[in-house]
Amino acid sequence: MDWKGVKVLVTGAGGFIGSHLTEELLRRGAAVRAMVHYNGAGRWGWLDETDPKLMRRCEITAGDVTDPFFVAQAAAGREVAFHLAALIGIPYSYKAPASYVHTNVLGTLNVLEACLRAKVRKVVHTSTSEVYGTARTVPIDEGHPLVGQSPYSASKIGADHLAESFHRSFGLPVATARPFNTFGPRQSARAVIPTIVTQLLSGAPRLTLGSLEPVRDFNFVADTVAGFLAVAAAPATVGQVVNIGSGRGVTVRETADLAMRLVGRQVPYAQDRVRVRPKNSEVFKLLCDARKAKKLAGWGPRYSLEQGLVQTIGYLKGRLSDYKPTLYNV
Numbered sequence: 001m002d003w004k005g006v007k008v009l010v011t012g013a014g015g016f017i018g019s020h021l022t023e024e025l026l027r028r029g030a031a032v033r034a035m036v037h038y039n040g041a042g043r044w045g046w047l048d049e050t051d052p053k054l055m056r057r058c059e060i061t062a063g064d065v066t067d068p069f070f071v072a073q074a075a076a077g078r079e080v081a082f083h084l085a086a087l088i089g090i091p092y093s094y095k096a097p098a099s100y101v102h103t104n105v106l107g108t109l110n111v112l113e114a115c116l117r118a119k120v121r122k123v124v125h126t127s128t129s130e131v132y133g134t135a136r137t138v139p140i141d142e143g144h145p146l147v148g149q150s151p152y153s154a155s156k157i158g159a160d161h162l163a164e165s166f167h168r169s170f171g172l173p174v175a176t177a178r179p180f181n182t183f184g185p186r187q188s189a190r191a192v193i194p195t196i197v198t199q200l201l202s203g204a205p206r207l208t209l210g211s212l213e214p215v216r217d218f219n220f221v222a223d224t225v226a227g228f229l230a231v232a233a234a235p236a237t238v239g240q241v242v243n244i245g246s247g248r249g250v251t252v253r254e255t256a257d258l259a260m261r262l263v264g265r266q267v268p269y270a271q272d273r274v275r276v277r278p279k280n281s282e283v284f285k286l287l288c289d290a291r292k293a294k295k296l297a298g299w300g301p302r303y304s305l306e307q308g309l310v311q312t313i314g315y316l317k318g319r320l321s322d323y324k325p326t327l328y329n330v
Helices: 018-028 045-049 068-074 090-095 097-117 151-170 192-201 220-234 250-263 291-297 305-317
Strands: 007-011 031-037 056-065 078-081 122-126 174-179 180-184 207-209 219-220 242-246 268-273
Touching: 007 018, 007 068, 018 045, 018 220, 031 045, 068 097, 068 180, 068 305, 078 097, 078 220, 090 097, 090 151, 090 207, 097 122, 097 151, 122 151, 122 220, 151 174, 174 220, 174 291, 180 220, 192 207, 192 250, 192 305, 207 250, 219 220, 219 305, 220 242, 220 291, 242 291
Parallel strands: 007 031, 007 078, 031 056, 078 122, 122 174, 174 242, 180 219, 207 268
Antiparallel strands: none
16 A cells, blocks of 8 residues: 555554554655644653654644544544554553553544544554453464453453444444564563563563463564554455464563573573462463464564564663663553
8 A cells, every 4th residue: 555645643653563653654655643642741652762854744643542522633634543542551450440441442432433423444443462361272363252351451352342333333444453462672661571681681680570381472563563554455454353463472481581592691580479460360372363464464474583582682772771670560
């Protein structure tokens, strides 16, 4: 798809994936309206660090996805919308579940309603592989049952069903992109890969983690962004859920072992019980079946876990002061 001049809305544009997506759209010539979360300091999240030459072509709108009036203004006049604004930390969802319902469910309702009224011609709603819970069959395709094993995943299941309902009830041209475990530069330390790498780079005498045995399908952020763009461009994805993942499953321990080799430090493991999810909430295995993405959108991963880790480690080396490697980031 030729994105030059296409009027695009990105919600959650200041976040980890959202900032990478916004930059790629700007590089491709899209007319991007980037919605960032309002704050008194006037900061735009990770977009503060985007090349100023790119940002001169970006329209920033700061507000809150839970405000329907603000969202309606943000969606006005847009042709394509990418909805990424969400609360995403699983441990924090145990502490503040109402916040997740408010942002992830009500916020998604506001975006869908605004896009319907604005006659947006394609909406890409962001899901998560966490909605599958622990895999019953692997690899996981889009027909796998949805299981709310945390308040976070439950809120995303609700949001996903709202997106489906707006397509079925009102004909909204919405597609749901369901990325597996995205990682890469800018990811916060609440995620496992930055947690591992920053501890190793900081010289910590041991690697302190929660459970080491859960299996994850790590997908480099550039591949996730390419997946979003492919889903948006493909007419066949309307009304569909599309997995975005590498198709390679690795345990947390295997991931940490690989990071140690790439960083050049071998340290012992130490388990912090606070970092372990409640027994019935832990998702033990996620492994993506991305054949639908290939069939409908022509998408497939380009980066291996190793290639992505090399780039992530290089980034974190220069940003270590932005992290708190000795603390547990909820």
